[in-house]
Amino acid sequence: MCENNKFDLQDEDYCAILVAMNTARRLIRCPRIKPLQIIALGKALYALERLPESTSGIDVEFSITCRTGDENFHEMVYIDFIINEKFFEISKGGSVCERSIGCDSYSWNIWYISNYGYDERTMELYHLEDMLPEYFNMGAKINIDDRSGDIDYDYDYDYNFVYDEDDF
Numbered sequence: 001m002c003e004n005n006k007f008d009l010q011d012e013d014y015c016a017i018l019v020a021m022n023t024a025r026r027l028i029r030c031p032r033i034k035p036l037q038i039i040a041l042g043k044a045l046y047a048l049e050r051l052p053e054s055t056s057g058i059d060v061e062f063s064i065t066c067r068t069g070d071e072n073f074h075e076m077v078y079i080d081f082i083i084n085e086k087f088f089e090i091s092k093g094g095s096v097c098e099r100s101i102g103c104d105s106y107s108w109n110i111w112y113i114s115n116y117g118y119d120e121r122t123m124e125l126y127h128l129e130d131m132l133p134e135y136f137n138m139g140a141k142i143n144i145d146d147r148s149g150d151i152d153y154d155y156d157y158d159y160n161f162v163y164d165e166d167d168f
Contacts, residue, residue: 007052007088007115015125016090016111020081021048023132027062027142040146046153047083054115059084059147064132064140072099079131087114090128 007013024041027033040060047055063080077094093107110123 004115005054005056007054007113008119009052009113010121012121012125013051013111013113016113016121017048017051017088019125019128019132020083020088020090021045023064023079023081024048024062026132026136027064027144030142033142036146037142037144040144040148043146043148043151044081044083046151048088050154051088054085055083055151056085057149057151059149061143061145061147063143064135065143066135066138066140068138069097073097077135079128079135086116087112089113092123092128092131 024045028038028041041062043058044060044062047058047060061080061082063078065076065078067074067076069075073096075094075096078092080089080091080093082089082091088111089109090111091107091109093105095103095105097103108122109120110128111125112118112120
């Protein structure tokens with residue numbers, strides 16, 4: 001299938017998009033977040049709200065990473081969100097290191113939808129929603145990478161999501 005400007009979304013994709021949007025909103029409210037990170041998350045929210053329409057120029061990745069342990073044993077886990085003009089992805093992974101044995105790492109796409117015909121939906125979203133508050137309570141580190149180019153904002157766009165006061 002050839003690439004186009006629209007994603008072919010299924011009903012459950014809107015739940016994944018909402019999880020990403022709610023995560024971005026929660027990150028924006030973090031007290032130590034920097035102004036450029038807020039701008040990057042704003043771009044991600046704009047692109048997520050426009051789905052199934054692709055947003056030309058968008059390329060933002062944001063993740064939550066937790067590390068625990070000491071020099072003898074340590075573990076790292078992360079949840080990563082990427083939105084760009086070609087795909088939306090949620091992935092999860094981590095690593096476990098034990099000094100006497102070595103390290104092992106893992107990663108997988110939890111949710112991947114594209115505008116070129118490849119999609120992957122491998123995890124129940126309620127598991128993801130349960131993990132995020134736990135990561136924040138463990139002192140998660142926030143990583144935000146904005147590789148976006150010029151974005152042609154449509155200020156009159158009719159967004160697909162309906163919000164209520166519980167979203168904020």
